[in-house]
Amino acid sequence: MPVNWPVLGVLPSVLANYDRLLEWSTDVLRLAGRAFVFKGPWASKVDVLLTCDPDDVRYVFTANFANYPKGREFAAIFDVLGDGIFNADRDSWAFQRKKAHALMAEPKFRAFVAQSTKEKLEKGLVPLLSHLAEGNLVFDLQDVFLRLTFDTTAMFVFGFDPGCLSVDFPTVPFAKAMDDVEEVLFSRHVTPHAWWKLQRRLNVGHYRKMATATKVIDESIAQYIAMRREAKNSSSGGGGGQRGYDLLGSYLDSEEEVGREMAHARGHVFERFVRDTALNFMVAGRDTTSSALTWFFWLVAHHPDVESRIVAELTRHAPANHPAQLHKLVYTHAALCESLRLFPPVPFEHKSAAKPDTLPSGVHVHRQQRIMFSLYAMARMEGIWGADCMDFKPERWLVAGGEKIRHVPSYVFLAFNTGPRTCLGKDLAFTQMKAVVAAVIGNFRVEVARGHVARPKLSIILHMKGGLKVSVRKREKL
Numbered sequence: 001m002p003v004n005w006p007v008l009g010v011l012p013s014v015l016a017n018y019d020r021l022l023e024w025s026t027d028v029l030r031l032a033g034r035a036f037v038f039k040g041p042w043a044s045k046v047d048v049l050l051t052c053d054p055d056d057v058r059y060v061f062t063a064n065f066a067n068y069p070k071g072r073e074f075a076a077i078f079d080v081l082g083d084g085i086f087n088a089d090r091d092s093w094a095f096q097r098k099k100a101h102a103l104m105a106e107p108k109f110r111a112f113v114a115q116s117t118k119e120k121l122e123k124g125l126v127p128l129l130s131h132l133a134e135g136n137l138v139f140d141l142q143d144v145f146l147r148l149t150f151d152t153t154a155m156f157v158f159g160f161d162p163g164c165l166s167v168d169f170p171t172v173p174f175a176k177a178m179d180d181v182e183e184v185l186f187s188r189h190v191t192p193h194a195w196w197k198l199q200r201r202l203n204v205g206h207y208r209k210m211a212t213a214t215k216v217i218d219e220s221i222a223q224y225i226a227m228r229r230e231a232k233n234s235s236s237g238g239g240g241g242q243r244g245y246d247l248l249g250s251y252l253d254s255e256e257e258v259g260r261e262m263a264h265a266r267g268h269v270f271e272r273f274v275r276d277t278a279l280n281f282m283v284a285g286r287d288t289t290s291s292a293l294t295w296f297f298w299l300v301a302h303h304p305d306v307e308s309r310i311v312a313e314l315t316r317h318a319p320a321n322h323p324a325q326l327h328k329l330v331y332t333h334a335a336l337c338e339s340l341r342l343f344p345p346v347p348f349e350h351k352s353a354a355k356p357d358t359l360p361s362g363v364h365v366h367r368q369q370r371i372m373f374s375l376y377a378m379a380r381m382e383g384i385w386g387a388d389c390m391d392f393k394p395e396r397w398l399v400a401g402g403e404k405i406r407h408v409p410s411y412v413f414l415a416f417n418t419g420p421r422t423c424l425g426k427d428l429a430f431t432q433m434k435a436v437v438a439a440v441i442g443n444f445r446v447e448v449a450r451g452h453v454a455r456p457k458l459s460i461i462l463h464m465k466g467g468l469k470v471s472v473r474k475r476e477k478l
Contacts, residue, residue: 001028001031001032001036002014002028002038004037004038004039007041008041009038009039009040009041009046009047010038010039010040011040011041014038018458019458021458022347022374022376022377022456025050025374025376025377026052026374026376026377026380028050029050029051029052029374029377029381030377030380030381033361034051034052034053034056034361034377034381034383035049035050035051035052035053035056035359035361035362035363036049036050036051037049037050037363038050047369047370048370048371048372049363049365049369049370049371049372050371050372050373050374051359051361051363051371051372051373051374052373052374052375052377052378052381052384053359053360053361054378054384054409054411054412055359055360055361056359056360056361056363056373057373057378057411057412057414057418058360058409058411058418058419059359059360060351060359060371060373061349061351061411061417061418061419061420061421062411062418062419062420064357065419065420066354067353067354067355067357068351068352068353068354068371069089069090069351069352069354070086070087070088070089070350070351070352071089071350071351071352071354071368071370072352072368073352073368073370074087074350074351074352075087077185077188078185080181080185080210080213080214080217080279081276081279081280081283082272082275082276082279083272083273083276084096084276084277084279084280084281085097085100085277085280086280086283086284087276087280096277097424099251099254100247100281100424101424103245103247103250104424104425104428106245106250108245109156109245109246109250110428111245112156112245112246113156113428113431113432114322114323114431116152116155116156117152117431117432117435118321118322118435120148120151120152120155120161120165121321121435121436121439122321122439124148124151124165124166125144125148125165125436125439125440126439126443127167128144128165128166128167129144129440129443129444129472130443130474131167132471132472133444133471133472133473133474136471137471138449138469138470138471139469139470139471140467140468140469140470141294141297141446141467141468141469141470142290142294142463142464142467142468143169143467144165145289145290145293145294145436146175146286146287146290147164147165147166147169147172147175148165148290148436149285149286149287149289149290149293150162150164150165150172150174150175150282150286151163151164151165152285152432153281153282153284153285153286153289154224154282154286155246156246156247156281156285157246157247157248157278157281157282157285158224158225158227158228158246158247158248158278159228159231159246159248159249160224160227160228162174173216173220174216174217174220174221175286176213176216177212177213177214177216177217177220178213178217178282178283178286178287180209180210180212180213181210181213181214181217182287182459182460182461182463183209183458183459184206184207184209184210184213185459185460186458186459186460187206187458188206217279218275221275221278221279222271222275224248224278225248225271225274225275225278228246228248228249228252229252232249232252232253247277247278247281248274248278251274251277252274255270283461284423284425285425287345287461287463288345288346288429288461289345289429289432289433290463291343291345291461291462291463291464292336292339292340292343292345292429292433293433293436293437294463294464294468295339295342295343295454295462295464296335296336296339296433296437297440297446297468297470298448298454298464298468299335299338299339299342299343299392300335300441300446301446301447301448301470302392302448303392306335306392306394307441309331309394310331310332310335310437310441311441311442311475313329313330313331313332314329314332314438314441314442317329318442320434320435320438320442321435321438321439323431326431326434326435326438327431329434329437329438330398330402330403330404330405331394331398331402332434332437332438333397333405333430333434334394334395334397334398334405335394336430336433336434336437337394337397337405337408337413337415338392338393338394338396338397339392340413340415341379341385341413341415342379342392343376343456343462344375344376344379344414344415344462345415345461345462346375346415346460346461346462347374347375347376347456347462348372348373348374348375348376348460349372349373349375349414349417350370350371350372350373351370351371351373352368352369352370352371353365353366353367353368353369353371354367354368355367373414375414375415376456376462378412378414384412410422416429440472441475442475443474443475444472444473444474444475445472445473445474445475446470446472447470447471447472447473448468448469448470449469449470449471452468452469452470453466454468
């Protein structure tokens, strides 16, 4: 157990275990009975309650939701996300969620997502993997998935395909800037506020990196907004908008409504609101999906029995390239759930107490107490998932002879959040991931490069450190 030293708090233990922070914090929670208060250095304001207790999750995220907003500390750490839905609380959050829900429920948008994904896989991902297979090349599959999801998410958000997924692997400043931002955001969680705020004043260290990346993001999104406005004004649904029903287009079509709801957010303020919304959705769509796919293919490559069952299922339901067919891939869905359980794309969730309270685990929280929920640790608790919790076992998700997915409460399986903040894009995410799995496993065998070690990267998103080095071989047609 880490010692909360006078003056220094747990800082010595954190620094000693920094390279294995996820595993170490899981060990701490296992020994502490699923909840532990990490005290930061004196006057640092970094005291954090870390818990992986499902009862705490249900209480904070649902039963007493009003007392646990994201909070000012969260907004300060994630300032690059602005007033987007991830940072927003109360009325602002409610309006943005309502707006996003209406868009995602729109049949035109769902059809656009399905068709765009299908085209990107058939004309982008499969040809690229075929090229790499012909050359028997070792490559970074995580990078490929990041490029794929950057393009598809940009299409859903902006109505344009930036062409990040290409055989020449082009450098896309927007995508690189998002990677830099995520690294800085993680460091802020384990760094005293006074330190990174001093960096901001001096424009050095992580703050300089953040400032540079933020500038690139702002300029890129401003360019997309200008392009989308021009396409909208030049003709009815012209330009990139001819292809579908994207988020940016829907917001531009309802600028007056957004202005009324968001405290008369007109002109520059409206542009900022759209910028924040677009960036939040880019992070949600690009990073979480690519992370989930990376760990999924690493796990499947090490479990040939799982791969065989997925291949058999794809054979039964070929061609699995339409939402109706993808819905039939029950075992594949179970394997994705199991991968998400073990390697949740967002390994921690954050809350802040508005008023003093006591959690079901018995821990007292004071006003403005920072609370972090470890999804990574939750998956590794025998008391929650059983003695085989460390095993990759898709069968744990199946019932009715393998024909249906077993219901697991969202406060236990937190990959898509729970309560009022449950992820709106859950169904779309599963559809997209199953489409990628069908396109890749249906056409190729993925082999992890010899000697490759998979380790989590220290980031707010659970990327694989150093990427996922693989080679692919063409599979005989199903």
